[in-house]
Amino acid sequence: MSKAKTQQPAVIHKVIMVGSGGVGKSALTLQFMYEEFVEDYEPTKADSYRKKVVLDGEEVQIDILDTAGQEDYAAIRDNYFRTGEGFLCVFSIKEQESFQATQEFREQILRVKNDENIPFLLVGNMIDLKDQRQVTYEEALKRAQEWRVPYVETSAKTCVNVDKVFYDLMREIRSRKMEAIRQNNGKQKKREKKRKCTIL
Amino acid sequence: MGDGLARILTKQSFDPEAFIAKLAIDGEDALLDMRQKVHALNEDTAQALKKNVYKNYSQFIETAKEISILEGEMYQLSNMLTEEKSLMSSMMKLSLVSDKAMVEGPKEEKKEESPEEETRRNLAFLLEKVEGCSSVTEVPGRHLVHDTDLVEVEPETFVQIQRTHAFLLSDSLMMATWVPTRRGPMRYRFQGLYELDSLAVVNVRDAGPIKNAFKILMFPETRMYQADSAKSKRQWLDILEDTKKKKAVKDKQKKEAANRLSDQLSPSPVNSPMGEKGLPSPVFKDAPEEPVTIDTDFLQADWLEELPEDLDMLIAQRNFEGAVDSVEKVTEYLKACPKGPALKEFKARIDHRVKQLTDGLMSELQVSPERSLRGGPRAARHAVTQLIRLAKSAQACDLFLKNRSAVIRYNIRQLKFEGATTLYIRCLCTVFFSSLSDTAKEFLKAFPDHYGCYSAFVIWAKQELVSFVSIFRRQVFESKASLTTIAECVQLAKKHCAELSSIGVDMEFSLASMMDLPIQQVIEETRDQMVEGIKYRTQDELWRPLNLQNKADCDKFVAEMKALGFDVKPYVSDVCFVALTHNTVQFAKSSLTFVDDLLRLYTIELENMIALAIQTVFTAQMQQFQAALKSDKFQSERSTIVKNAQFVGEKVIGRIFTLYQQNDVTLPLQLQTVQMNFRQIK
Numbered sequence: 016m017s018k019a020k021t022q023q024p025a026v027i028h029k030v031i032m033v034g035s036g037g038v039g040k041s042a043l044t045l046q047f048m049y050e051e052f053v054e055d056y057e058p059t060k061a062d063s064y065r066k067k068v069v070l071d072g073e074e075v076q077i078d079i080l081d082t083a084g085q086e087d088y089a090a091i092r093d094n095y096f097r098t099g100e101g102f103l104c105v106f107s108i109k110e111q112e113s114f115q116a117t118q119e120f121r122e123q124i125l126r127v128k129n130d131e132n133i134p135f136l137l138v139g140n141m142i143d144l145k146d147q148r149q150v151t152y153e154e155a156l157k158r159a160q161e162w163r164v165p166y167v168e169t170s171a172k173t174c175v176n177v178d179k180v181f182y183d184l185m186r187e188i189r190s191r192k193m194e195a196i197r198q199n200n201g202k203q204k205k206r207e208k209k210r211k212c213t214i215l
Numbered sequence: 216m217g218d219g220l221a222r223i224l225t226k227q228s229f230d231p232e233a234f235i236a237k238l239a240i241d242g243e244d245a246l247l248d249m250r251q252k253v254h255a256l257n258e259d260t261a262q263a264l265k266k267n268v269y270k271n272y273s274q275f276i277e278t279a280k281e282i283s284i285l286e287g288e289m290y291q292l293s294n295m296l297t298e299e300k301s302l303m304s305s306m307m308k309l310s311l312v313s314d315k316a317m318v319e320g321p322k323e324e325k326k327e328e329s330p331e332e333e334t335r336r337n338l339a340f341l342l343e344k345v346e347g348c349s350s351v352t353e354v355p356g357r358h359l360v361h362d363t364d365l366v367e368v369e370p371e372t373f374v375q376i377q378r379t380h381a382f383l384l385s386d387s388l389m390m391a392t393w394v395p396t397r398r399g400p401m402r403y404r405f406q407g408l409y410e411l412d413s414l415a416v417v418n419v420r421d422a423g424p425i426k427n428a429f430k431i432l433m434f435p436e437t438r439m440y441q442a443d444s445a446k447s448k449r450q451w452l453d454i455l456e457d458t459k460k461k462k463a464v465k466d467k468q469k470k471e472a473a474n475r476l477s478d479q480l481s482p483s484p485v486n487s488p489m490g491e492k493g494l495p496s497p498v499f500k501d502a503p504e505e506p507v508t509i510d511t512d513f514l515q516a517d518w519l520e521e522l523p524e525d526l527d528m529l530i531a532q533r534n535f536e537g538a539v540d541s542v543e544k545v546t547e548y549l550k551a552c553p554k555g556p557a558l559k560e561f562k563a564r565i566d567h568r569v570k571q572l573t574d575g576l577m578s579e580l581q582v583s584p585e586r587s588l589r590g591g592p593r594a595a596r597h598a599v600t601q602l603i604r605l606a607k608s609a610q611a612c613d614l615f616l617k618n619r620s621a622v623i624r625y626n627i628r629q630l631k632f633e634g635a636t637t638l639y640i641r642c643l644c645t646v647f648f649s650s651l652s653d654t655a656k657e658f659l660k661a662f663p664d665h666y667g668c669y670s671a672f673v674i675w676a677k678q679e680l681v682s683f684v685s686i687f688r689r690q691v692f693e694s695k696a697s698l699t700t701i702a703e704c705v706q707l708a709k710k711h712c713a714e715l716s717s718i719g720v721d722m723e724f725s726l727a728s729m730m731d732l733p734i735q736q737v738i739e740e741t742r743d744q745m746v747e748g749i750k751y752r753t754q755d756e757l758w759r760p761l762n763l764q765n766k767a768d769c770d771k772f773v774a775e776m777k778a779l780g781f782d783v784k785p786y787v788s789d790v791c792f793v794a795l796t797h798n799t800v801q802f803a804k805s806s807l808t809f810v811d812d813l814l815r816l817y818t819i820e821l822e823n824m825i826a827l828a829i830q831t832v833f834t835a836q837m838q839q840f841q842a843a844l845k846s847d848k849f850q851s852e853r854s855t856i857v858k859n860a861q862f863v864g865e866k867v868i869g870r871i872f873t874l875y876q877q878n879d880v881t882l883p884l885q886l887q888t889v890q891m892n893f894r895q896i897k
């Protein structure tokens with residue numbers, strides 16, 4: 016079997032898009048990946064993407080898992096969330112309900128990851144449609160501060176803050192990883208190795 | 216010179232008249248000379264012609280031989296191809312991927328089949344392909360929905376790791392890794408079983424160089440697989456989702472039913488978007504982590520692990536003996552093994568192969584029209600020996616004898632029936648009885664000390680004899696053959712049959728009892744024909760002595776009669792007259808043949824019947840003499856009539872007595888009475 020190993024950067028940051036259905040998770044992802052905006056709405060199931068990026072001069076890979084706004088089974092969602100190192104929790108500023116739902120996503124992530132400081136950004140999308148705004152900047156910011164996470168408003172359509180949210184999250188993830196390495200020197204590596212063993 | 220002449224004569228434009236005219240000019244000598252030359256040429260040509268015919272004849276024979284050999288080869292070739300075909304199709308059956316599922320996707324109609332049956336069928340098949348999956352196959356109601364080969368990819372680095380095969384079952388996904396060093400159907404080793412309830416599937420839309428991939432997330436595992444086409448991947452995602460949904464619906468129905476029963480103790484938080492926050496139960500099981508029991512330790516030996524595959528190989532190579540050796544070895548070894556689930560699984564695998572092995576051996580003995588019988592008894596014995604070792608002696612015995620029956624039938628069919636009945640029967644007897652005796656010898660060799668099988672052989676031999684006799688009857692008795700021919704044939708059969716007793720097979724009595732009835736019939740028929748003949752011939756009997764015209768012919772006649780054992784010299788008078796009538800001579804000849812034939816058919820059972828038949832014939836003849844003596848018409852021939860009667864009474868009956876003596880048969884009273892009656896004729 017041919018080893019399809021091209022020279023890929025060793026560091027991979029795993030980002031997960033969460034949020035209610037139709038808020039623009041896929042739109043943001045595709046804008047970030049391919050710089051295009053998809054007008055049609057096609058509900059996602061679970062898609063993953065990989066991209067090579069330069070993060071503050073360092074070549075890394077970003078792995079994006081774009082999840083479904085509607086997933087019927089909590090247990091399945093848990094399995095997705097477990098694989099993430101950082102989360103973009105998206106709501107639509109023109110949909111109050113989607114904002115409310117972020118609360119539950121947050122709780123589930125904290126439970127699954129069991130980590131209060133998990134890299135996490137609250138993302139208010141669709142700011143190109145400010146006139147239809149239902150969620151004020153203030154109330155969103157307030158919630159973000161409660162959670163001690165950044166709040167960023169984006170537009171997948173007009174490409175506002177799209178790269179920013181991904182890069183900001185990656186930075187968070189990177190600093191968390193550095194911290195972890197500093198704290199439990201080598202522990203991370205060991206875990207990686209052990210995992211490979213079970214696979215092989 | 217001759218050549219030159221030949222050339223001239225064979226010329227297309229040869230004009231015989233002009234040629235002769237030209238020769239005639241040179242005069243008589245030249246013509247005579249030419250005549251000589253032409254004569255010589257004629258002889259040469261005849262010789263050459265003969266040679267050419269002979270040459271072509273041998274060429275013809277050679278060609279015919281060549282053709283028959285070629286025919287045989289073609290036949291063999293076709294056999295080999297058929298065998299190849301069946302081999303291929305059995306290999307196709309072994310192949311893991313069910314093309315059906317690949318091409319058609321999940322089958323809706325599968326639901327209509329009995330789910331139990333479906334399970335057993337599909338999952339028993341898994342047991343054969345995937346090592347260590349017996350716990351998977353034991354779940355009732357579980358069935359196979361979809362399966363294909365997939366390549367496992369390292370989810371972080373995207374490096375291809377190994378070949379796997381994914382089996383989507385109705386309630387779970389089983390992954391199996393390919394074991395490259397394996398042969399036979401057991402090519403995969405159980406890797407993991409994921410329950411569909413909490414299985415998360417990710418469509419990998421962009422993974423750089425890795426196309427058609429998807430991920431399976433099941434805590435703590437993340438595995439990535441690559442399908443061989445976009446279509447195959449799409450199929451996997453769709454079928455996975457579909458199957459998950461179906462399972463969820465089923466579970467929900469079950470749960471609701473259970474809830475209704477348990478009187479709804481607590482309200483279930485159904486509509487919460489997060490659903491229940493119950494912890495998922497990981498079900499992944501790695502092969503080495505299976506519950507370790509004592510029997511697994513026992514089964515750890517390398518040779519044991521390799522054994523099922525080795526058996527497959529031996530069977531495929533038709534090394535049946537080696538396969539049976541291995542089976543015996545492992546059976547012996549497993550006797551000491553503590554009972555446990557691993558042993559059960561292992562035994563199931565071995566048993567499966569023993570069945571294949573048995574089938575293979577049986578087919579070796581099986582008679583099929585397209586298979587050549589040339590394998591012969593040795594191959595059959597070989598197969599039998601192995602079957603006996605596998606404790607299948609009854610089947611082996613049955614098949615062995617069936618095989619032998621086919622061989623006999625085949626050999627008999629090879630005989631061409633050409634004209635002479637005796638010749639055919641001679642061949643038939645040789646073929647049949649030698650096959651029978653070969654079989655007996657083979658049987659004793661193949662089933663030594665299996666006395667239970669011997670009775671099967673006896674029954675078989677009797678049946679074969681019955682079918683032999685039926686052919687014999689058709690060819691001999693129903694073919695209007697003469698009594699002489701029939702007697703010869705019967706004698707042949709009896710002689711061959713008697714020879715069998717030298718190897719301990721005594722079937723003379725059976726043969727005789729089967730032949731008795733037709734023999735009696737034919738004796739009666741012949742007797743009646745003779746009586747009819749006697750009556751018919753005397754109608755125009757004039758009781759005149761034979762006139763042989765001249766001395767030479769008369770001497771010839773005397774010699775001829777002498778050869779038959781009759782001294783007719785005293786009956787000769789006036790150079791060429793013999794005082795016997797044509798009919799008397801005829802009767803003497805035919806009755807002698809009749810008696811000779813009857814004595815050849817002689818058995819104790821037929822003794823009386825034979826004597827009576829002879830008596831009837833002679834009495835019929837005697838009555839003709841008596842009638843003639845009484846008749847006014849033949850007043851002047853009385854002395855000739857009496858002479859003829861005495862000839863029959865003394866000479867012919869005397870010859871018959873001699874025949875009885877020669878055949879060591881005691882003279883029956885009836886014949887002595889007949890002679891007495893003849894002596895009273897005056």
Ligand SMILES: Nc1nc2c(ncn2[C@@H]2O[C@H](COP(=O)(O)OP(=O)(O)OP(=O)(O)O)[C@@H](O)[C@H]2O)c(=O)[nH]1
Pocket residue numbers: 034035036037038039040041042043053054055056057058059060082083084085140141142143144169170171172173
């Ligand atoms: N005007 C505007 N429309 C947007 C924006 N982002 C997404 N949309 C539209 O909103 C619809 C839904 O967007 P998606 O990205 O598919 O939503 P999603 O969050 O992935 O939804 P699920 O996959 O169902 O969870 C699409 O028609 C998008 O074109 C935005 O920033 N501005």
Ligand SMILES: [Mg+2]
Pocket residue numbers: 040041042057058059081082083
């Ligand atoms: Mg989407």
